Structure formats: C-alpha cells, structure tokens
Amino acid sequence: MSEALDMAREALAAGDHPFGSVVVTASGTVAERNRVVSTSDPTAHSEVMALRTAAARWGIDSLRGALLLTTFEPCPMCFGAILEAGVGALVIGARRTVGEAPLGDYTVEALLGLLGRAGDIAVAQDVLAAPIAEFYATAG
Template sequence: MTRWPLPEPMRAALDEAAQAAAEGEVPIGAVVVKDGKVIASTHNQPRVMCDPTAHAEVLAIRAAAATLGQERLEGCDLWVSLEPCAMCAGAIVHARIARVYYAASDPKGGAVEHGGRIF
C-alpha cells in the first residue's frame, strides 16, 4: 500500500538512492531511525568502495551501530528503497532491527517477501 505523502525516512532513502545512481551505483538507499530520529543514512557503494558487501543496508547498519556505540540496533527501524537481498536480510536479523520498510519489492533478488535464494 502506498501512503502519500511519503514518510520522511523513506524520502531520505530515495534521495540516497538517487545519489547512488549519480555515482554509477545500483540506486539503493537506506536510512536507520531510532525514536523518530535519523541516526544513519547512506546508499549502495560496492563499486566506489571496491567491496561487494557495501550494500546500502549493511552500510547503514554499520553507521547506526557506530553512532549508538553498540552492535545491537533494538528499537531501530530501517527504511530502504528496495527489498533487501539475502545478505542484507541476514545483517538486519543479526543487528536486531525492529522493523523494515521498503519502497519496492524485488522479485529477482529480494529476501523479505520473495524468500532468500543464496545460490
């Protein structure tokens, strides 16, 4: 279901996705929110960082954990422009993110509503 106007965290995730596209990356952005406040906002950077794990969700989780000074992100929400892949879904579970919101489903690589295909 689409809600208009978009919640601010989703708008920020989409802005991050646009930045990724401008950098020649796959256009995915992610934002972590705790208690209504954005604590991390980033986008895909595998090409820029020469790191295949530098997906927006993973980078946002890392930044949020650094901001909070802890590895568990209990009580945090993740807003992302595209349904997370299997790797990112695993990171979300390990970080103990409370809720995940995404703008578009990904039948090819999504692991939330489409199941996690590893190989």
C-alpha cells in the first residue's frame, strides 16, 4: 500500500487528484496514479489506469485473481472496471464518508450486493488506513 500512497503523492504533485493504485499478479506489479487532469480524461482514475497498464504490459485481457491495492474507496465506475477485469481481492486504504461525493451513498460492499456479486471479490481495509486518511485530510 505504501507504493499506492507514493503514487497518490505523485499525482498531487503533478496537479492531478491524489489517488494511487497498485495491481499485483504472478506476472509482477504495476503502480499507477490518477491522471484525470493531466490527460483531460475523466476516466483516468488510478484504478482504471493501473488495470489498463497491467493488461497492456502483460498482453492480457483479464486480471483474474489479481490483487488491487488502492488508496481510496473506488468510485462506481472504477469498481465496475475492477469486477470486469476479474480482480480477486481489493484492499482499500481510506473509505469515503457516506454522502460526501455527488455519486450518492455507496460502499463497494453495497455495490456488490446491488449487482448480486457479493462473493466475486474479497474486500478489506488496509492497516495503513489511519496514515492514508491523514494524508487525504491534509491533501485537500
């Protein structure tokens, strides 16, 4: 998770939104950051960037069984991409506060239930949650 947090710091320094993600598979590790502002691409969230980069690097169209570590709870778009990619486990650094974003009140667990896919992916919160939450409190 520390590598994902490094990516979030890099994104913030580059003028992007401070989010980072890391994909881990038997083939290796890919770390990416949010690139929404720098690429003028509203879909360039760190999770999507990490999935795209990993698939392209390894020449695959599925990340079945991969581990994804992300500094912040994925939005619905990113979570859909995570499920479509076949990620087997998701570790979240910090959770969003319900009602704080314009996307509605959700958690990834609630999205899994809504989709009828509750057993498709293991979800856990990382032990670094406190320092990550502190980072977001000061990152603005």
